[in-house]
Amino acid sequence: MNTLVAFLTMVIFPGGLFLLFVGMMYEWLDRKLVARFQNRIGPRWFQPIADNVKLLAKEEVLPEGVHPQLFYVLPVIALSGALTAALYVPMFGFEPATSFNGDLIATIYLLSLLTLSMGLAGANTLDRYSLVGATRTLTQLFSYEAPFLLALLGPALIAESWQIGEINDYARDHWFILTQPIGFVVALIGLMGKLELPPFDAPEAETEIVAGAMTEYSGRGLALFHLGKGVELVIGLSLVAAFYLGGLANPIDFVVKTVLLLGFLASVQALMTRLRIDQTVGLWWRYGALLVLTQYLVVIIVEGTIA
Amino acid sequence: MATHNPTQKAPERETFKIPIGPQHPALKEPGHFEFAVDGETVTDATVRLGYVHRGIEKGVESRTWIQGQYLVERVCGICSHVHATTYCLAVEKLAGVEAPPRAQAIRSLVAELERIHSHMLWLGVAAHEAGFDMLFMYSWRDRETVMNLLEGITGNRVNYSANILGGVKCDITPEQDAAIRAGVDYLEERTRHYLDVVQNDTMFMRRTKNVGTMTREQAEQMGVVGPTARASGVPRDIRVDAPYAAYKDFPVNVITETAGDLHARFVVRVNELFETFRLIRAILDHLPEGDLQTRVKRKIPAGETIMRIEAPRGELFYYVKSAGGETPDRVKIRTPTLPNMASVLELAVGHQLADMPMILTGIDPCFSCNDRMITVRDTHSNQRDVWTWDQLRKYGMNAAQ
Amino acid sequence: MKLGGMWRDAIKALVQGPSTQKYPFERLKTPERFRSKLTWDLTNCTGCGLCMKDCPANAIEVVTLDRKAKRFVFRYRVDHCTFCGQCVESCNKNCLELPEDDWELATTNRQDFEVYYGNEADVQIVLDGEAETGA
Numbered sequence: 001m002n003t004l005v006a007f008l009t010m011v012i013f014p015g016g017l018f019l020l021f022v023g024m025m026y027e028w029l030d031r032k033l034v035a036r037f038q039n040r041i042g043p044r045w046f047q048p049i050a051d052n053v054k055l056l057a058k059e060e061v062l063p064e065g066v067h068p069q070l071f072y073v074l075p076v077i078a079l080s081g082a083l084t085a086a087l088y089v090p091m092f093g094f095e096p097a098t099s100f101n102g103d104l105i106a107t108i109y110l111l112s113l114l115t116l117s118m119g120l121a122g123a124n125t126l127d128r129y130s131l132v133g134a135t136r137t138l139t140q141l142f143s144y145e146a147p148f149l150l151a152l153l154g155p156a157l158i159a160e161s162w163q164i165g166e167i168n169d170y171a172r173d174h175w176f177i178l179t180q181p182i183g184f185v186v187a188l189i190g191l192m193g194k195l196e197l198p199p200f201d202a203p204e205a206e207t208e209i210v211a212g213a214m215t216e217y218s219g220r221g222l223a224l225f226h227l228g229k230g231v232e233l234v235i236g237l238s239l240v241a242a243f244y245l246g247g248l249a250n251p252i253d254f255v256v257k258t259v260l261l262l263g264f265l266a267s268v269q270a271l272m273t274r275l276r277i278d279q280t281v282g283l284w285w286r287y288g289a290l291l292v293l294t295q296y297l298v299v300i301i302v303e304g305t306i307a
Numbered sequence: 308m309a310t311h312n313p314t315q316k317a318p319e320r321e322t323f324k325i326p327i328g329p330q331h332p333a334l335k336e337p338g339h340f341e342f343a344v345d346g347e348t349v350t351d352a353t354v355r356l357g358y359v360h361r362g363i364e365k366g367v368e369s370r371t372w373i374q375g376q377y378l379v380e381r382v383c384g385i386c387s388h389v390h391a392t393t394y395c396l397a398v399e400k401l402a403g404v405e406a407p408p409r410a411q412a413i414r415s416l417v418a419e420l421e422r423i424h425s426h427m428l429w430l431g432v433a434a435h436e437a438g439f440d441m442l443f444m445y446s447w448r449d450r451e452t453v454m455n456l457l458e459g460i461t462g463n464r465v466n467y468s469a470n471i472l473g474g475v476k477c478d479i480t481p482e483q484d485a486a487i488r489a490g491v492d493y494l495e496e497r498t499r500h501y502l503d504v505v506q507n508d509t510m511f512m513r514r515t516k517n518v519g520t521m522t523r524e525q526a527e528q529m530g531v532v533g534p535t536a537r538a539s540g541v542p543r544d545i546r547v548d549a550p551y552a553a554y555k556d557f558p559v560n561v562i563t564e565t566a567g568d569l570h571a572r573f574v575v576r577v578n579e580l581f582e583t584f585r586l587i588r589a590i591l592d593h594l595p596e597g598d599l600q601t602r603v604k605r606k607i608p609a610g611e612t613i614m615r616i617e618a619p620r621g622e623l624f625y626y627v628k629s630a631g632g633e634t635p636d637r638v639k640i641r642t643p644t645l646p647n648m649a650s651v652l653e654l655a656v657g658h659q660l661a662d663m664p665m666i667l668t669g670i671d672p673c674f675s676c677n678d679r680m681i682t683v684r685d686t687h688s689n690q691r692d693v694w695t696w697d698q699l700r701k702y703g704m705n706a707a708q
Numbered sequence: 709m710k711l712g713g714m715w716r717d718a719i720k721a722l723v724q725g726p727s728t729q730k731y732p733f734e735r736l737k738t739p740e741r742f743r744s745k746l747t748w749d750l751t752n753c754t755g756c757g758l759c760m761k762d763c764p765a766n767a768i769e770v771v772t773l774d775r776k777a778k779r780f781v782f783r784y785r786v787d788h789c790t791f792c793g794q795c796v797e798s799c800n801k802n803c804l805e806l807p808e809d810d811w812e813l814a815t816t817n818r819q820d821f822e823v824y825y826g827n828e829a830d831v832q833i834v835l836d837g838e839a840e841t842g843a
Contacts, residue, residue, distance in 0.1 A: 035726075036721060036725075036726065037718040037721055037722065038441055038444040038445070039448055039717075039721040039726055039727050040444060040728060041726045041728045042726075128323070128324070128325055128326070129325075132325065132344075132660065198438055198440075199438065199510065201438065202661060205661065206332045206333075207332055207333040207435065207438070207664045208660060208661050208663065209325075209660075210331065210332055267712075267715070267718060268712075270714075270718055271711075271712035271713075271714055271715055272439075272510050272712065273434075273438055273439040273508070273510040273511045273514055274437060274438025274439070274661075275510070275513070276514070276659055276661040276662070277347060277659075277661065278347065278659065370764065371761070371762070373762045373764075373794060373798075374762065374763075374764040374794075375764075376764075377764035377765075377792045377794065378764060380792075441717070441718070442714065445714070448727055455739075458739055458742065459741065460741070461741065462739070462741035462742050462743045462806075463742070466790070466792070468791075468792040468793055468794070471797055476793060476797060477741065503713065504714055507710045507713055508710055508712070508714075509711050510711065510712075511713075
């Protein structure tokens with residue numbers, strides 16, 4: 001029986017198929033919202049599904065000069081990393097499927113696996129756009145990762161736990177967005193950097209380097225990377241909502257809060273001009289990291305005086 | 308002390324070259340650029356053009372004077388009217404006739420409407436290159452207004468065919484007068500908004516300010532034309548320097564900026580739109596009465612002439628030669644992209660790779676306009692050769708067999 | 709200096725809905741001067757052939773069966789036509805017209821692009837003649 005439950009957890013909910021589907025729906029919502037902001041109609045609801053089904057059915061071209069095993073395995077690693085991360089997150093407002101002390105750190109690094117895989121995938125090929133894209137992907141990874149992690153650790157400090165489930169429970173009666181507004185903004189913008197959404201899409205800026213690290217990918221590999229990104233979008237949104245927007249208690253809570261956050265992300269995407277990679281790095285280290293650290297200082301001092 | 312030996316070159320470092328084109332999302336038309344980069348910084352740039360050479364000049368030679376007009380109108384998909392106008396003015400000059408004042412005014416009117424359409428299109432494309440799709444979508448949406456106006460006046464949205472040798476085909480009726488005024492009012496309001504965005508949006512400014520700066524000296528040295536030159540403070544505008552069509556009666560104020568960077572090019576073009584709105588209203592207010600066409604004989608007397616007009620992108624140059632028959636003897640076209648192209652290569656060095664599409668778009672390039680010449684290069688010996696027409700014909704026939 | 713200078717447009721667009729025209733379902737009225745498929749009227753035609761001579765795309769062919777009896781067949785290739793309107797200007801007798809409403813010309817059949825104007829009997833003669841020569 002236990003094996004069956006574990007199997008279902010892995011394949012259907014919250015990992016696996018369900019998450020893939022939700023990921024695609026969120027991707028659609030994001031595209032639709034951006035389209036509406038730009039006065040366009042935008043895609044129909046099944047567009048991401050159609051895209052991915054088509055890509056999965058298509059031939060995967062192995063470019064010359066790549067390491068074949070690495071080429072095939074990287075998309076799998078990226079997607080599985082993102083799916084594994086979902087196990088520790090209160091997906092859809094339910095208790096996390098599994099948890100251990102310190103799973104927050106594990107989750108964040110599982111999420112980074114996607115970016116790392118993309119960087120490696122780009123560096124694996126001989127294509128020059130891919131190489132530049134890979135360099136940019138990894139540069140961006142090193143710039144947003146620290147502020148993003150710091151921003152998520154803020155609530156953890158107050159909740160005195162490094163376990164996502166516990167922080168979620170604690171956050172239900174403590175809206176951290178009110179006490180740590182800077183952390184909230186940095187976490188959300190960090191998520192955009194992680195997902196390479198505009199304006200942080202320099203690693204895949206189509207007018208400069210075509211599709212960046214993904215240029216040589218086609219068919220199955222590309223579909224898996226796309227799916228991984230969709231999954232990561234959902235997980236990232238639920239993490240931020242759980243930490244800063246009063247926790248996730250039930251499915252309705254989850255949908256309302258994450259869709260609100262997605263709406264905010266879409267508007268930032270529409271209204272901002274793409275940053276150059278040097279500007280992105282400067283933004284994160286010069287402002288993001290410093291602001292979060294300042295907030296830490298304030299939190300610790302306030303905490304100290306109260307206690 | 309190290310002695311300087313000019314024959315001994317420094318050991319060549321292997322450079323990492325990023326090719327852009329002939330197929331690339333940043334280019335809407337084929338052209339090939341190679342940027343040597345050091346990390347993200349561009350150290351060298353080369354360009355290769357000629358992918359869309361269509362043999363239009365030769366094509367005109369084998370058509371009648373009348374048919375030629377419609378062929379040159381297809382040199383450029385965006386500024387089609389200016390090509391037809393230049394051709395017609397040149398041929399009329401050769402034939403010794405002049406189109407009636409009302410026809411000239413309508414030519415200018417359509418040219419100015421086309422300038423709106425071209426500048427708004429450019430604004431959108433340039434914003435897209437910067438990753439600002441919001442501005443791209445909105446400026447293209449509003450561009451529909453002027454496209455609809457042109458469609459109403461001339462009967463087509465792109466290749467208007469408003470001209471005919473000796474005049475124009477279309478008149479401006481009172482209803483159209485009102486429609487144009489209403490459309491221009493709407494566009495003026497929107498343009499004010501875009502000017503505000505271009506001048507004040509922090510994120511956008513970060514991508515345009517101090518990027519691709521061209522000083523006035525550089526601009527004069529490289530002989531750039533049109534808005535690109537005006538953004539560097541060179542007051543160069545054919546509508547003022549050598550007025551044609553109806554611009555003698557409707558004087559133009561030259562819009563210049565001094566900064567010479569991408570931002571200045573944005574501001575110059577958007578400000579030019581206001582000047583264009585003013586001109587359109589002025590032409591409508593004082594539209595001369597009279598005929599629309601004068602007769603031009605089918606045979607044009609022998610002679611040669613040049614004609615220059617200010618296309619949305621800069622100076623457009625036509626050389627037309629007649630041998631006295633029903634067909635032109637030679638038509639040579641120089642579009643504004645050609646003199647501007649050199650500036651891209653000059654400005655690229657030292658900038659980030661991410662700025663390249665923006666710098667390229669800054670001159671508003673039009674490759675298919677540009678490609679009117681091919682160099683044949685032997686890839687084995689890397690020798691350039693000039694081929695005669697007969698050689699080329701023979702080569703083409705052999706290749707076809 | 710402003711951040712996100714186009715936010716007003718975004719909100720307005722959300723409220724107003726997209727500005728895209730849903731073409732096959734709703735059609736804009738074409739302006740009066742719009743140029744679509746050429747029509748030819750035999751009544752005044754003298755068979756001078758100026759339209760054929762001036763056509764930049766070789767889309768027009770006037771086949772003269774009998775000049776005195778005014779038996780002309782007007783062969784028009786829609787797929788060649790660039791809709792420039794030069795033929796209408798060239799015709800001194802106003803036989804040609806580019807109406808504004810017949811512009812949905814896409815078809816999967818090549819034959820649809822070849823249009824013959826004239827008396828039915830004359831058109832048949834031209835068609836038969838072509839069938840014979842195999843042109």
